[in-house]
Amino acid sequence: MPAASDAARAVAPLCECGPVRIDSSDLPVAVTWIGEDDADPAVVLPGGACRGPEYLGDLAGLGSTRPLVVLHPRGTSRTGGLSRGWWTDAEDVAAVIDALGLEAADLVAHSAGTRLALAAATRFPARVRTMALVTPPAMWLTGSAYDGDDLVVDREDPVVAEAIRSLMEDGDGDSEEEFRETFLRQAPASYAHWTTVEQEHARVGAVSLASDAAWFQDIPEDVTQRILAAEMPPALVVGGDRDVLTGVRPVLDYAAALGAQVEMIEDCGHYPWVEQPEAFRRVLGEWLARIS
Numbered sequence: 001m002p003a004a005s006d007a008a009r010a011v012a013p014l015c016e017c018g019p020v021r022i023d024s025s026d027l028p029v030a031v032t033w034i035g036e037d038d039a040d041p042a043v044v045l046p047g048g049a050c051r052g053p054e055y056l057g058d059l060a061g062l063g064s065t066r067p068l069v070v071l072h073p074r075g076t077s078r079t080g081g082l083s084r085g086w087w088t089d090a091e092d093v094a095a096v097i098d099a100l101g102l103e104a105a106d107l108v109a110h111s112a113g114t115r116l117a118l119a120a121a122t123r124f125p126a127r128v129r130t131m132a133l134v135t136p137p138a139m140w141l142t143g144s145a146y147d148g149d150d151l152v153v154d155r156e157d158p159v160v161a162e163a164i165r166s167l168m169e170d171g172d173g174d175s176e177e178e179f180r181e182t183f184l185r186q187a188p189a190s191y192a193h194w195t196t197v198e199q200e201h202a203r204v205g206a207v208s209l210a211s212d213a214a215w216f217q218d219i220p221e222d223v224t225q226r227i228l229a230a231e232m233p234p235a236l237v238v239g240g241d242r243d244v245l246t247g248v249r250p251v252l253d254y255a256a257a258l259g260a261q262v263e264m265i266e267d268c269g270h271y272p273w274v275e276q277p278e279a280f281r282r283v284l285g286e287w288l289a290r291i292s
Helices: 059-064 090-099 113-123 158-169 176-190 196-202 209-215 223-229 249-258 277-291
Strands: 030-034 042-045 068-072 105-110 128-134 235-240 261-265
Touching (some): 059 068, 113 128, 128 277, 235 277, 249 261
Parallel strands (some): 105 128
């Protein structure tokens, strides 16, 4: 594992460091501002689905490169309610872009949030300038075969082995308590390594069975065809070469299908800003600096 101190890899809290220049009283979602630069912010879409975006921390200090506005999706504590489904919730992304006074925004999306980014780019193409799609679930879009069983992770660790078994065999649970317990039991499979840093990070950001289920409701049957037929904006796909959740080949195929640039971060699972913060900050920082 590349040398990195726990202090350097610690998860910084999601903060409101600068003025939140969104004053629309009817904005349907809460947002958090990170960074103090006067440049137009990038809009960040968390995953989960509908996991409390506190798990993003400060994205390894990415806000020092470009200010970030983090959306709190419907179904998270600060916004409340439930998602109307990620296809419909693309309207919330457009509302945030409007409230920021931007003609078009650069999106940074993680995991399940990449679906929301693709929905926004498909439904509101004039409003999305670019996308950075971080560790996206990919098989649903391309139909690629899963290759996560072949990835090198700490399978000899019994906690990791149980997490992988649970991920492949167990359901989500039938209650909110069971859903949270299952999420935590499977969390060790989400990272390339299971050190104290990853263990602490796994507990950040509330998850909800009801919110997760709502995220996937009322999705058009032909959604993949609509997305693949759309003219996508310039995009960067960032994957982890040890991401058991997504696999590697599906992510590469996903990037190819979107005509996107792809960067695979080494010795990394599903959360590159936690596991490989320097590499993540370099890759995303260069992307955002180039397009700003």
